[in-house]
Amino acid sequence: MVDSSLQAAEDAAAQSGPESSTESSTERLAVSVSACLAERLGEDIAAVVESGAIPLTEAEEAILGDCLLTSSLDAATESSSQTTADGITACLEEQLGADIAAVVASGAIPLSGDEERILGDCVLQAAFGSSP
Numbered sequence: 001m002v003d004s005s006l007q008a009a010e011d012a013a014a015q016s017g018p019e020s021s022t023e024s025s026t027e028r029l030a031v032s033v034s035a036c037l038a039e040r041l042g043e044d045i046a047a048v049v050e051s052g053a054i055p056l057t058e059a060e061e062a063i064l065g066d067c068l069l070t071s072s073l074d075a076a077t078e079s080s081s082q083t084t085a086d087g088i089t090a091c092l093e094e095q096l097g098a099d100i101a102a103v104v105a106s107g108a109i110p111l112s113g114d115e116e117r118i119l120g121d122c123v124l125q126a127a128f129g130s131s132p
Contacts, residue, residue: 088126
């Protein structure tokens, strides 16, 4: 699961467009995910998580998902922040309605579990370029 999740994120970043630097978006995404895991779990545990050598705990899976999401969103933001924001907004509006979507997008109040899940799904869809 870990390898396929990382590979899916790397594939999405690689398809996000031409690169102006020598480092590809795939490499930046992998480095970003690794750095996030190391920061949140420590270098030793991060290396084990990245290797996929053993089954992950629920907490490790949650941190990996968060790192993948954050890194994918950062990669998408670098390539097309307005398109990404528009995609997230459209997805939220479709799932929650315009009024609630505006509140969720603003971050003005704590979100319910369902709102957090929907926001996460919309961010992933926008980061990977799929439609809501």
